[in-house]
Amino acid sequence: MPRATDPAADVPILTRHVGAAEAFRRFWPLTRGDRKWMLAIGLFAVIAALAETVAILLFSRLTDGALQKGSVSAFWTPAGQWLTVAVSGALVGYLGNSLAAWTAERFLLRLRARVFAHLQTLPPHFFQRNRRGDLVERLTGDVDAIERLVVSGLLGASTALFSALFYGAAALWLRWELALATFVAAPIFLGATRRFTNRLRAVSRRVRAADGAVTSVVEEALGNVVLTQAYNRQRDEEARLAREAGRFLRACVTSARLNALYGQVIEVLETVCVLAVIGLGAWEISRGRMTLGQLLAFAAFIGYLYPPIRSLGSLGLTATAATAAADRLLEILDADPSVTDPPPWATTRLAHRARGALQADRVSFSYPNSLHRALSSLSFATGPGEFLVITGPSGAGKSTLAALLLRFYDPDAGTIRLDGVPVNRLPLAQLRSNITLLPQQTLVLHDTVEHNIACGRDDPAPTHDDVIRAARAADADSFITALPDGYDTVIAPATAGLSGGQLQRIAIARAMLRDAPVLILDEPTTGLDILAAQRILTPLRRLAEGRTTLVITHDLDLAADADRVLVLNHGRLVESGTHRQLLARSGLYATLFAAYPQTRNGAVRSR
Numbered sequence: 001m002p003r004a005t006d007p008a009a010d011v012p013i014l015t016r017h018v019g020a021a022e023a024f025r026r027f028w029p030l031t032r033g034d035r036k037w038m039l040a041i042g043l044f045a046v047i048a049a050l051a052e053t054v055a056i057l058l059f060s061r062l063t064d065g066a067l068q069k070g071s072v073s074a075f076w077t078p079a080g081q082w083l084t085v086a087v088s089g090a091l092v093g094y095l096g097n098s099l100a101a102w103t104a105e106r107f108l109l110r111l112r113a114r115v116f117a118h119l120q121t122l123p124p125h126f127f128q129r130n131r132r133g134d135l136v137e138r139l140t141g142d143v144d145a146i147e148r149l150v151v152s153g154l155l156g157a158s159t160a161l162f163s164a165l166f167y168g169a170a171a172l173w174l175r176w177e178l179a180l181a182t183f184v185a186a187p188i189f190l191g192a193t194r195r196f197t198n199r200l201r202a203v204s205r206r207v208r209a210a211d212g213a214v215t216s217v218v219e220e221a222l223g224n225v226v227l228t229q230a231y232n233r234q235r236d237e238e239a240r241l242a243r244e245a246g247r248f249l250r251a252c253v254t255s256a257r258l259n260a261l262y263g264q265v266i267e268v269l270e271t272v273c274v275l276a277v278i279g280l281g282a283w284e285i286s287r288g289r290m291t292l293g294q295l296l297a298f299a300a301f302i303g304y305l306y307p308p309i310r311s312l313g314s315l316g317l318t319a320t321a322a323t324a325a326a327d328r329l330l331e332i333l334d335a336d337p338s339v340t341d342p343p344p345w346a347t348t349r350l351a352h353r354a355r356g357a358l359q360a361d362r363v364s365f366s367y368p369n370s371l372h373r374a375l376s377s378l379s380f381a382t383g384p385g386e387f388l389v390i391t392g393p394s395g396a397g398k399s400t401l402a403a404l405l406l407r408f409y410d411p412d413a414g415t416i417r418l419d420g421v422p423v424n425r426l427p428l429a430q431l432r433s434n435i436t437l438l439p440q441q442t443l444v445l446h447d448t449v450e451h452n453i454a455c456g457r458d459d460p461a462p463t464h465d466d467v468i469r470a471a472r473a474a475d476a477d478s479f480i481t482a483l484p485d486g487y488d489t490v491i492a493p494a495t496a497g498l499s500g501g502q503l504q505r506i507a508i509a510r511a512m513l514r515d516a517p518v519l520i521l522d523e524p525t526t527g528l529d530i531l532a533a534q535r536i537l538t539p540l541r542r543l544a545e546g547r548t549t550l551v552i553t554h555d556l557d558l559a560a561d562a563d564r565v566l567v568l569n570h571g572r573l574v575e576s577g578t579h580r581q582l583l584a585r586s587g588l589y590a591t592l593f594a595a596y597p598q599t600r601n602g603a604v605r606s607r
């Protein structure tokens with residue numbers, strides 16, 4: 001049943017498909033530091049393969065010397081040698097496998113850290129385009145797939161290659177004509193592998209994408225669980241999960257089926273080859289050209305030769321699966337952070353904390369992926385410590401202005417300055433440490449209230465007394481001490497167990513502690529009831545004291561306090577002046593103000 005909102009449409013459409021070689025090349029640099037260990041593992045693998053080869057030759061000698069002749073005295077020497085070889089092989093195998101596991105996990109750690117670090121620099125619109133669950137999946141499942149290619153895959157390939165070489169060489173040394181006859185079968189194996197590879201590539205992409213979709217659905221449903229229950233949407237959420245899980249199931253089953261089919265086809269081919277060897281060998285023995293020991297050893301070599309060849313083949317399949325993961329990780333790694341630190345020659349460092357003079361000079365900006373201008377030619381300036389209210393209809397560009405001041409994006413034209421320095425010349429961390437943003441949604445860490453406030457500042461680390469002082473200034477101390485564990489009460493995002501006004505006061509306490517010279521508040525009272533909104537006005541005024549403050553708001557109670565009010569409309573600055581001046585002008589501001597008390601007291605009046 002086709003639907004307008006087919007979830008398949010949510011699966012990000014990747015523009016690029018990298019091949020296995022390209023994927024390998026891109027991720028290989030992450031093995032730096034572990035390459036000597038990888039070499040050691042390879043060496044161990046060679047020794048282990050060599051030990052196995054020698055063991056088979058010793059077995060052949062045992063058969064011919066001791067078993068066929070029924071001589072016990074001929075048993076001890078080759079048996080002792082065999083045991084020695086087996087024990088050394090086991091030791092080397094153990095060391096090699098342990099080291100390989102360690103190396104693989106270290107690579108995984110590094111890859112995940114790398115992708116995560118890059119992800120954290122990406123601009124907000126990247127996260128609007130990609131579902132969170134899918135990104136989580138990339139940091140878990142997809143990094144695994146890359147590890148299986150770059151470290152385990154490479155090590156497996158070299159082990160398989162050396163084993164195949166030794167067994168093949170030993171088989172040639174024993175009976176070269178017979179060996180050559182069996183090697184003729186190799187192209188059949190390669191052909192079979194190729195046929196599977198292409199089909200598996202497509203299936204692997206589907207598995208990865210469906211896995212991400214399942215994680216996304218679960219993640220989103222858990223995030224919205226209250227709404228889901230309130231609207232009785234549990235069934236719909238279950239159906240959504242079932243649909244994505246169904247896709248995942250089908251893709252996984254197809255993938256497993258292809259792998260199993262591949263395994264079985266190869267096994268049958270192997271049996272045919274081994275039977276051919278035994279048949280040829282029986283004929284050779286009847287002619288007296290071969291001993292039984294030789295034939296058994298030969299058949300063993302041929303039998304031993306297939307698994308490494310088979311694993312080389314299935315490595316091709318692993319590599320194919322990894323390319324799907326590589327596409328998804330490279331999509332993150334190749335996404336440009338929209339802003340970066342300035343290059344050293346263009347960097348200006350402020351010697352101390354900023355005074356807080358802000359200046360925007362003919363700033364224009366459109367969001368990437370949008371044609372429409374969110375800000376056009378906007379100019380304003382504020383001296384240190386000024387209190388500005390920014391208002392205007394929704395969609396006017398107010399939040400966009402805040403985003404540009406913090407450099408989430410750079411303007412397409414024009415310049416923004418802090419203390420006279422263009423913000424794109426300041427180290428990003430220095431710029432942001434001079435500005436405190438209070439977004440509409442309070443950032444809640446899954447941690448204690450104390451730590452939720454203390455996280456505002458890390459240098460110098462705040463003491464418990466600092467936290468209490470900040471909480472008092474934010475009018476938060478009284479409700480915090482009434483919580484079951486006071487400052488040690490653990491709160492969590494989404495289920496914080498605190499009201500909007502309380503969360504806002506925690507955010508104010510955090511901002512107090514942070515003590516940055518510039519303060520940007522984006523709709524601090526929106527979503528709060530009138531009493532809660534009024535309750536935060538006093539702490540907000542306290543917080544604004546001595547700081548350059550930009551309050552984005554519809555709450556025009558604050559406008560009377562402002563040194564200046566800026567009115568934005570359609571991305572332009574349409575009016576600016578004091579509250580009184582603007583009222584006198586009877587423009588947009590006057591219209592907004594006239595509408596404001598009615599909406600505000602509407603509930604009361606309509607009685």
Ligand SMILES: Nc1ncnc2c1ncn2[C@@H]1O[C@H](COP(=O)(O)OP(=O)(O)O)[C@@H](O)[C@H]1O
Nearest residue numbers: 125367370374393394395396397398399400401
């Ligand atoms: N991430 C985004 N991608 C594309 N357009 C956006 C994005 N965020 C906001 N916009 C658009 O930019 C304009 C200004 O938005 P915004 O600054 O959020 O308005 P305000 O905060 O004044 O309500 C609006 O037209 C909005 O649709």
Ligand SMILES: [Mg+2]
Nearest residue numbers: 395398399400
């Ligand atoms: Mg906004």
